[in-house]
């Protein structure tokens with residue numbers, strides 16, 4: 001009986017080791033500073049700090065990949081979240097959004113914050129620093145709405 005347990009343990013260990021060769025790509029693509037949200041919008045330093053603290057890992061190319069992201073299958077789970085997050089909203093590629101899209105993204109930022117849906121709840125237990133207080137949340141929502149209003153009034157001024 002004991003012998004069987006040992007064999008099973010070795011098999012599981014071997015599978016775990018083999019699984020380590022199947023890694024997702026965890027990349028941080030290069031950032032063109034002129035295309036970032038900081039360059040494209042007015043981002044006061046307190047807002048910038050909040051975005052970096054709470055959103056950066058999943059919505060920029062400056063992801064801080066934690067040590068445990070080296071292990072399969074955790075690595076797949078994390079890479080999937082980051083890729084998905086970047087696909088939906090990418091502060092490093094803000095310059096690729098046209099005016100309509102940028103407006104919509106800002107609207108969604110305010111929306112997800114009002115619903116307390118971001119940062120993703122599953123991320124918070126291991127990233128306590130990303131937690132937003134009520135006040136932090138209010139600051140971000142007010143900023144997103146303010147930028148929307150500013151961009152819209154600029155757009156109207158440009159219509160002859």
Ligand code: HEC
Nearest residue numbers: 054055057058081084085088089108109112118119120123
């Ligand atoms: C742990 C990763 C993670 C963090 C941290 C995170 N997000 Fe997200 N975010 C995602 C993922 C994944 C999606 C896409 C799937 C979804 O909507 O749940 C997403 C979607 C969004 C969307 C929807 C965009 C669209 O076009 O559908 C907005 C807006 C957003 N996030 C804003 C934020 C903001 C603001 C912060 C920081 C306060 C933040 N997120 C932090 C992972 C994250």
